[in-house]
Amino acid sequence: MAGEVVVAFVFLLVRLLRMVSTGVNEGISILMGKQDWRDGEMRDGIRKVRNARASKQAGKDVYSFKVPYRDANGKQTSETFATHTAAVRFRNKVRRQRDEGMVIDAKAGRISVKEYSETWLRAAQAKRPGTYAEYEKRVRLYIVPALGGRQVRAVTRGDIQRMINDLEGRGFAPTTIRSAYRTTVGLFRSAQVLDRIIHSTPCVGITLPELPNREVEVLTAAQVRAVAAKMPERWSAAVTLAAGTGLRISEVMGLTWDRIDLEARTVTVDRQMTQKRRLGPVKSKRSKRVVPMPDMVAEVLRAHREAFPPVVRDVPDADGKTVHRTALVFTRPDGTPAISGNVRRPFVRARAAVGLAASVTFHVLRHTYASLLIAGGTHLTVIRDRMGHSSIAITSDTYGHLYPQEDGRTRGVIDEAFATDDDPDDGAAGQPARA
Numbered sequence: 210m211a212g213e214v215v216v217a218f219v220f221l222l223v224r225l226l227r228m229v230s231t232g233v234n235e236g237i238s239i240l241m242g243k244q245d246w247r248d249g250e251m252r253d254g255i256r257k258v259r260n261a262r263a264s265k266q267a268g269k270d271v272y273s274f275k276v277p278y279r280d281a282n283g284k285q286t287s288e289t290f291a292t293h294t295a296a297v298r299f300r301n302k303v304r305r306q307r308d309e310g311m312v313i314d315a316k317a318g319r320i321s322v323k324e325y326s327e328t329w330l331r332a333a334q335a336k337r338p339g340t341y342a343e344y345e346k347r348v349r350l351y352i353v354p355a356l357g358g359r360q361v362r363a364v365t366r367g368d369i370q371r372m373i374n375d376l377e378g379r380g381f382a383p384t385t386i387r388s389a390y391r392t393t394v395g396l397f398r399s400a401q402v403l404d405r406i407i408h409s410t411p412c413v414g415i416t417l418p419e420l421p422n423r424e425v426e427v428l429t430a431a432q433v434r435a436v437a438a439k440m441p442e443r444w445s446a447a448v449t450l451a452a453g454t455g456l457r458i459s460e461v462m463g464l465t466w467d468r469i470d471l472e473a474r475t476v477t478v479d480r481q482m483t484q485k486r487r488l489g490p491v492k493s494k495r496s497k498r499v500v501p502m503p504d505m506v507a508e509v510l511r512a513h514r515e516a517f518p519p520v521v522r523d524v525p526d527a528d529g530k531t532v533h534r535t536a537l538v539f540t541r542p543d544g545t546p547a548i549s550g551n552v553r554r555p556f557v558r559a560r561a562a563v564g565l566a567a568s569v570t571f572h573v574l575r576h577t578y579a580s581l582l583i584a585g586g587t588h589l590t591v592i593r594d595r596m597g598h599s600s601i602a603i604t605s606d607t608y609g610h611l612y613p614q615e616d617g618r619t620r621g622v623i624d625e626a627f628a629t630d631d632d633p634d635d636g637a638a639g640q641p642a643r644a
Contacts, residue, residue, distance in 0.1 A: 248272070254300045255293070278303045306408065320406070322364065322396075323357035329396050337490055338483045338527050339459075344392055351376060351389040352396065361400050366411045369393065373415060383418040390417060425607060426573050427580040428452070432565065439559035444552050446513035447539055448559075448574060453506035455578035455596050457481065458549045458571050460496075463488055466519050466536045471511060474502040478597065482537075486546040489527030496597035513538070520544035579608050 246252060248259045256275045263271035274296035277287045290296040326348045333344050355372040356364055372393070376386045390412075397410040428436075437448040447461050454476055456464070462482035469476055479497045483489045491497055502510075519536035524546060526532050539547050549571075556571050575596070582592050593604040 254304075255296045258289070276300045276303065302408075319360050319362065321357060322359055322361055323353050325361050325400060325406075326353060326357070326396060329399055332399075337492070338485065338487070339489070339492075342484070343388070344395075347389045347392040348396070352393055361397075362407050364397070364411050366413055366415070369411050369415055373417060377418050383420050386418055387420070390415065425576040425580075426566075426569060427577045428565075428569070428573060432563065433574065433577060435563040436556070436559045436565070439562045441555050442516060443542070444539070444555055446509045447552050448556070448571075449509045450506055451571065451574035452577050453503045454500045455575050456500070457492070457575060457597075458552060459483070460491065462537075462539055462547055462549055462552070464538045466514070466538060469502075469510065469538065471502075471507050474504070474507050476500045476502050482546060482548055483527055484548055485527075486548055487525045487527045488532050488535075488546075491597065493597070493599040495594075495599050498594060498597050500595055510538070576608075579604075583608060 246257045248257060250257055254276060256277065258273050258275050260271045260273045263273075273289050273291055274293050275287050275289045276296050276299050277285065278300075279285055288299055290299065330341070330345055330348060333341050336344075351372070355375065356368060359368065369390075373386060373390060376389060377383075381389075394410070394412045397407070397412050400407050401410045433448065433452045437445050440448055447458075450456060450464075451458065451461055456476070456478060459481035460478050463480045464476070464478075465480075468479070477499050479491060480488045481491050517540075519538075520540060521534050521536045522544060524532045524535055524537065537546055539552070541547050541551060553571055560567075560569050579592055579596060582595065587595075589604055589608075590601060592608065593601050596604060598604045598607075
């Protein structure tokens with residue numbers, strides 16, 4: 210037995226010595242090969258070239274290493290490196306991407322974040338005007354100041370994290386920081402997936418500030434009536450409409466009389482007014498909806514129509530076209546479209562006049578509508594549809610805390626299910642029931 214162990218050990222030692230010897234010989238061969246590598250000669254995908262400027266400065270021959278490859282458009286191009294090791298690393302990367310079907314234009318990634326963001330924003334102009342305006346603001350205020358001078362391909366995860374930490378250190382709200390990060394993710398995702406100028410996005414593993422647990426503010430019916438009474442007559446109905454239907458302020462401003470059915474008591478929401486006084490699409494697909502109109506809202510709108518008869522006119526839309534012969538519910542005194550600021554400013558004065566806190570914005574009327582539905586026992590999915598939320602998660606996260614505690618009711622449901630006089634030994638249990 211001992212002899213077999215010795216033989217096996219000797220055999221293994223011989224193999225190791227051969228491997229070491231082979232490695233040394235290959236290393237010597239590579240070194241000798243480099244010495245024999247002539248200027249302009251291509252070896253295994255790498256061309257050795259004399260660097261004239263560096264050679265003149267050094268007073269001796271200095272060589273660079275060029276890696277030819279085809280970019281994402283199939284065009285022949287190349288990258289040049291100061292060392293053979295760097296050239297080998299890039300060559301292997303190009304070959305790996307080619308084998309995986311991912312061809313990246315390495316030179317395109319040299320564009321600065323500022324330059325690329327301008328291209329990205331031009332493409333984003335096809336989105337809703339409000340969405341584009343938010344993108345443009347975040348790029349201009351947060352992304353370009355932090356990353357604008359860097360090449361897209363050179364931005365690292367650490368650079369993104371430093372941007373987030375800097376915004377947090379400067380006192381920006383967590384919601385603002387998270388919005389800036391979402392736009393950053395979209396920009397680099399586009400560079401990776403759509404324009405294919407980087408192999409991977411640096412927006413991974415980023416630590417974001419925690420969102421505070423903020424409960425939405427709501428008003429009582431008496432407070433809504435009080436604020437509406439303090440509003441100028443032209444805008445008073447907007448307060449009642451928002452509190453009675455949950456419409457966003459942009460949807461209120463974009464509402465036309467042909468979208469209101471006072472007999473059937475419904476409001477069709479499919480447009481909104483942009484800040485450029487143009488009719489545009491609503492926030493999302495789910496924002497298109499038909500909302501039941503309470504009687505008190507119908508009465509207020511009838512009175513508003515009598516006080517301010519509809520003005521039929523052509524109104525521009527966000528696509529540069531025209532909505533012909535339409536009548537907005539709320540307009541400025543000259544009959545031209547009104548925007549949110551026309552209502553928000555008098556709302557602030559009315560809010561102060563009735564003694565409400567400065568945190569009570571016009572959007573609180575929308576929260577008030579949701580809270581009243583919840584108090585009436587309305588199912589969460591119905592509230593989602595009435596509010597025009599894009600997902601049930603948004604509705605739940607925003608208003609879930611307003612639902613009454615269910616501990617007592619759920620205990621009662623279980624107790625009632627198990628409340629039985631059946632003797633478990635009398636065979637009554639039987640087989641499990643099928644649902």
